[in-house]
Amino acid sequence: MANSPVRESTRGGNHPEHPVKVDVRNLRLWYGDTQALFDVNVNVHDRQVTALIGPSGCGKSSFLRCLNRMNDLVPNVRIEGAVELDGEDIYDPSVDVVQLRSHVGMVFQKPNPFPKSIYENIAYAPRLHGIATSRSxxxxxxxxxxxxxxxxxxxxxxxxxxxxxLSGGQQQRLCIARAIAVSPEVILMDEPASALDPLATATIEELIDELKDNFTIVIVTHNLQQAARVAGYTAFFHMGRLVEFNDTDTLFTNPREQKTEDYITGRYG
Incomplete structure (x- = not known):
């Protein structure tokens, strides 16, 4: 089944009210000799939150890091297929990866503020990219x-x-502020609340809900309730394959695939 095409309904079509921002086609990824992603086809919709769910080791974070070429930093990685941002292949040799990452920002699982002042955490990248130069x-x-x-x-x-x-929750919001300071188009979040307490988690979820008005957000989460709360679309991964992709309500209430239903009802994972 490795090379079988993913049905268009699984991939997610182009909803007129939610145009496609990132178009992923036949994406495959290897770490050395180990294949981690198999023929992933999915559309990420503009100014929507897309959640990536699935058991540990299923390829969620590997897929997320393909969207801003963070996997380039891992030795012996090989990637095939296409990832297009607004119709342009981000893996084209002419792409400036530093520029790409200013358009596709990332927030990691563990808050990682720079060892600088709060002010400099935000000001560093805009100054580097020439977005803001004067002190005012x-x-x-x-x-x-x-x-x-x-x-x-x-x-x-x-x-x-x-x-x-700052506290853990404040540090994570600082990292989000740092990401949006360069006015990205897409924000990737790799389990941004998993290290936080319930109150800080609720604050981050409220923030995600507000940010989707201006940004396309892709979030990896192990928390199915969180995916249901924050995401308009959800993609379910299992063993490196995209099993199902749909609007979140449909995927959670009426999944097409038995494997999806087994996961969301807690039969495994």
Whole structure:
């Protein structure tokens, strides 16, 4: 079955109200001799939240890292297939990977603020990319990014303190603010709340709901309730294959594949 085409209904078509932002076709990935992804075909819709679910080791995070070429950093990785952002193949040799990652930002499972001040965590990338140069431009961008991440009121009076001094939930919102400071089009989130307490998790979920008005978001989560709460679309992975993709309500209430139903009802995983 490795080379069997994925049905168009599994792949997800082009909903007129939700145009396709990222088009993934026949994506395969190997770490050395071990194949981790098999013929993944999926559409990621613009300004929607797409959740990637499935048991540990099923390929969710490997797939996520293909969307901004983070797997390029892993030795002996080989990738085949196409990943198109707004119709352009991000694996084309002419693509500037640094520029790509400013368009497709990433928030990791464990908050990883730079060992710098809160202010510099936000200002660093915009300064590097020439997005903001003057101090007043940077001040405005730092404030607006922190406001959009729901953090400004908590840190406005201590912007020069280290980002690492914040609580875990605040650090994760700082990382989200850092990601959106360069005005990406897509934000990838790899289990952004798994290291957080329930209150901080709820804050992150509310933030995701607000951010989808301006950004396309792809989130890996082990938490099925979280996927149901935050995502408009959900993709279920199993053993490196995309088993099913649909709008979240349909996938959770009326899955087409038995394997999907078994997973979401807790029979395995």
């Amino acid at each position: 431009e940077l001040d405005d961008l730092v404030e607006s990014s922190l406001r959009r991440a729901g953090l400004w009121n908590e840190v406005a009076d201590r912007l020069q303190t280290p980002g690492t001094a």
